[in-house]
Amino acid sequence: MNMQAKIQRTPAEQGLMDAFDALVSELPGDSAVTARRDRLMADFGDKGLPSRRIEAWHYTDLRTLLRAVPDHLPGETADEIDPVLAGSHVLPLIGGRYVEPREIEGLKVASFRDALSGGTATESLAPLREDDVIGRLNGAFVMDGYTLTLAAGSAPEKIMELQSVQNGGQAHGRFRLEAEAGSRATFLERHAGGEASGLTSSVSEIDLAEGVELVWIIVQERGLEDTHLAQLRAKLAADAKLTVYVINMGGKLVRQEVDVMVEGEGAHFDLRSINLLAGQSHTDLTLTLGHVVPNTTSEEIVRNVVLDRARGAFQGQIRVAREAQKTDAQMSCNSLLLSDDGEFDAKPELEIFADDVVCAHGATVDDLDPVHLFYLAARGVPEKIARALLIKGFVEELLDELDDEALSDALRERVENWLDAHV
Amino acid sequence: MLEIRNLHARIAESGTEIIRGLNLTVKAGEVAAIMGPNGSGKSTLSYILAGREDYEVTEGDILYNGESILELDPSERAAKGVFLAFQYPVEIPGVATMQFLKVAINEQRKARGEEELKTPDFMRLVKEKAGELKIDPDMLKRPLNVGFSGGEKKRAEILQMKLLEPKLCVLDETDSGLDIDALKIVSDGVNALRSPDRAIIVITHYQRLLEHIVPDSVHVLYKGQVIRSGDKELAAELEANGYADIIDAAA
Numbered sequence: 181m182n183m184q185a186k187i188q189r190t191p192a193e194q195g196l197m198d199a200f201d202a203l204v205s206e207l208p209g210d211s212a213v214t215a216r217r218d219r220l221m222a223d224f225g226d227k228g229l230p231s232r233r234i235e236a237w238h239y240t241d242l243r244t245l246l247r248a249v250p251d252h253l254p255g256e257t258a259d260e261i262d263p264v265l266a267g268s269h270v271l272p273l274i275g276g277r278y279v280e281p282r283e284i285e286g287l288k289v290a291s292f293r294d295a296l297s298g299g300t301a302t303e304s305l306a307p308l309r310e311d312d313v314i315g316r317l318n319g320a321f322v323m324d325g326y327t328l329t330l331a332a333g334s335a336p337e338k339i340m341e342l343q344s345v346q347n348g349g350q351a352h353g354r355f356r357l358e359a360e361a362g363s364r365a366t367f368l369e370r371h372a373g374g375e376a377s378g379l380t381s382s383v384s385e386i387d388l389a390e391g392v393e394l395v396w397i398i399v400q401e402r403g404l405e406d407t408h409l410a411q412l413r414a415k416l417a418a419d420a421k422l423t424v425y426v427i428n429m430g431g432k433l434v435r436q437e438v439d440v441m442v443e444g445e446g447a448h449f450d451l452r453s454i455n456l457l458a459g460q461s462h463t464d465l466t467l468t469l470g471h472v473v474p475n476t477t478s479e480e481i482v483r484n485v486v487l488d489r490a491r492g493a494f495q496g497q498i499r500v501a502r503e504a505q506k507t508d509a510q511m512s513c514n515s516l517l518l519s520d521d522g523e524f525d526a527k528p529e530l531e532i533f534a535d536d537v538v539c540a541h542g543a544t545v546d547d548l549d550p551v552h553l554f555y556l557a558a559r560g561v562p563e564k565i566a567r568a569l570l571i572k573g574f575v576e577e578l579l580d581e582l583d584d585e586a587l588s589d590a591l592r593e594r595v596e597n598w599l600d601a602h603v
Numbered sequence: 604m605l606e607i608r609n610l611h612a613r614i615a616e617s618g619t620e621i622i623r624g625l626n627l628t629v630k631a632g633e634v635a636a637i638m639g640p641n642g643s644g645k646s647t648l649s650y651i652l653a654g655r656e657d658y659e660v661t662e663g664d665i666l667y668n669g670e671s672i673l674e675l676d677p678s679e680r681a682a683k684g685v686f687l688a689f690q691y692p693v694e695i696p697g698v699a700t701m702q703f704l705k706v707a708i709n710e711q712r713k714a715r716g717e718e719e720l721k722t723p724d725f726m727r728l729v730k731e732k733a734g735e736l737k738i739d740p741d742m743l744k745r746p747l748n749v750g751f752s753g754g755e756k757k758r759a760e761i762l763q764m765k766l767l768e769p770k771l772c773v774l775d776e777t778d779s780g781l782d783i784d785a786l787k788i789v790s791d792g793v794n795a796l797r798s799p800d801r802a803i804i805v806i807t808h809y810q811r812l813l814e815h816i817v818p819d820s821v822h823v824l825y826k827g828q829v830i831r832s833g834d835k836e837l838a839a840e841l842e843a844n845g846y847a848d849i850i851d852a853a854a
């Protein structure tokens with residue numbers, strides 16, 4: 181018998197339990213998957229949504245912030261949208277469902293639904309940790325997604341856009357990518373929304389074999405009323421290089437987790453994140469990064485623009501294991517706070533058990549630099565335009581690093597559109 | 604063209620007076636040199652001309668073509684033709700030099716009711732002017748002044764001046780940090796801008812620059828005042844004897 185007084189379920193917690201009961205018969209998967217889902221939901225029933233007392237959720241009290249959940253059904257109809265970069269291969273996940281397999285050279289494409297029924301996905305449904313509520317909920321609810329294999333040595337020229345479009349309702353999708361040795365590619369994980377209020381969860385698992393070079397770009401443009409809970413899990417083998425971009429410019433309540441294990445010597449991980457926050461939104465980027473072998477490097481740069489009453493948080497945890505000598509990890513988080521009512525919290529956390537490492541972190545919160553504004557004004561640029569130019573420069577600097585100029589231009593355009601509409 | 608009358612100005616934040624009753628007149632077509640010991644207020648004067656808000660004018664006036672510009676903000680002054688080449692050009696990460704140049708040119712044109720420059724015309728213009736200053740075009744793709752060497756920054760200032768074609772140019776120690784060849788290139792660039800309808804003020808510590816850009820008048824600034832004015836011989840005299848005699852004479 182549990183002697184603790186049972187905590188009252190919040191409407192959102194109850195809503196999720198009810199949604200699961202209503203959906204369970206339709207959820208795909210073999211018996212092992214079904215049993216796993218039941219167990220995850222039972223755990224959820226015990227633990228509920230995390231409050232700020234759970235350390236990993238300190239800045240995002242999901243229990244309070246998530247007031248209600250929409251009905252589970254797909255919501256309004258949504259359609260495939262134009263990719264960020266014209267000419268990309270689009271792999272759509274519309275209303276949480278896989279659409280049709282596409283032929284892409286070097287890439288094997290299958291539905292995650294098949295993996296659930298075929299017994300190859302059961303293990304991945306487990307949460308990463310006790311407090312991993314995103315993994316738990318997504319594991320319980322996941323309906324579909326993509327299972328991708330990038331063939332050894334292949335290098336598709338075009339960008340693959342994994343496009344999840346959801347207008348209202350709930351959707352829970354998964355993207356799995358196995359990048360075989362020596363392959364190179366760029367994937368864009370896109371989350372778009374509509375007018376209706378929706379709840380989405382998304383888990384991406386990417387596995388980089390030896391020598392893989394991968395760029396993974398998350399563009400989150402969910403609707404103004406949406407809740408979006410997402411997680412990226414990545415593993416890097418020896419000499420692999422992963423560059424992750426997280427660009428948040430939508431949603432009402434957003435948490436994007438990035439969990440990276442740098443497991444092979446000579447591997448390098450880069451995180452670049454642009455968070456454009458406006459209205460009453462709440463956006464949380466949480467990184468957990470493990471360097472577990474010697475001679476690996478990483479660099480994380482987070483840039484935030486905060487307007488209105490928006491709130492944001494970045495938690496960056498870097499763990500360097502005892503064996504991981506010669507690790508070099510650099511992390512910075514800079515915020516432009518353009519409203520007195522906005523807020524951005526940054527919490528860097530270094531857990532270093534090796535002695536021969538270089539790790540550094542820094543966080544700043546500033547307004548625009550008056551000296552920059554004066555210089556531009558002295559050249560005839562009026563204040564409003566000078567401000568816009570500086571704000572764009574502040575975030576777009578990160579996009580300049582992309583080798584693919586067309587992609588960097590396309591992303592720049594989206595970022596500028598957002599800024600033009602909000603600043 | 605420029606008439607500064609009994610100007611008093613202080614640092615807005617602390618109230619410390621830096622400019623203390625300064626008078627200076629520069630006519631159209633004239634090149635005026637301003638010299639003076641470190642800390643005498645030369646850069647402060649140039650910032651006040653450009654309209655920097657950190658300084659507060661408490662007395663006197665600045666007339667530009669007969670009208671007071673004290674109420675104009677910096678971008679309005681720039682659009683009217685006031686240009687300051689900074690002693691320390693500002694690094695602006697994330698803003699590509701080319702993009703900045705285009706915005707600056709076109710905003711000034713807009714403010715003057717002129718048509719914007721089309722991209723191909725703009726590109727041609729920049730290429731031509733950058734070539735004259737021996738500026739590597741690749742440098743212009745980089746963020747504004749970021750990682751430019753001291754001399755490159757100064758050259759970039761002059762490039763901006765050539766592109767914007769201002770009427771009143773204030774050059775604050777443009778010669779510092781330039782190597783001998785660059786000094787020649789930059790001076791040629793400035794000399795090419797000399798014209799009957801333009802005034803140029805060169806702030807410098809060194810006679811050497813004034814051998815390239817020969818001034819019509821030389822003014823010595825000390826403790827926020829012009830304590831002596833003369834012709835180019837005055838600069839030679841300062842080079843030979845330093846400031847002590849002049850300061851003593853003014854005291």
Ligand SMILES: Nc1ncnc2c1ncn2[C@@H]1O[C@H](COP(=O)(O)OP(=O)(O)OP(=O)(O)O)[C@@H](O)[C@H]1O
Pocket residue numbers: 614621639640641642643644645646647648657690
């Ligand atoms: N914003 C400010 N805050 C504090 N002190 C200032 C400020 N601006 C100017 N000063 C002071 O005013 C005085 C004049 O400075 P200014 O930079 O104008 O000198 P300068 O003549 O240009 O010197 P230099 O030849 O070294 O360039 C100096 O004592 C300087 O420290």
Ligand SMILES: [Mg+2]
Pocket residue numbers: 645646647690775776
């Ligand atoms: Mg100075």
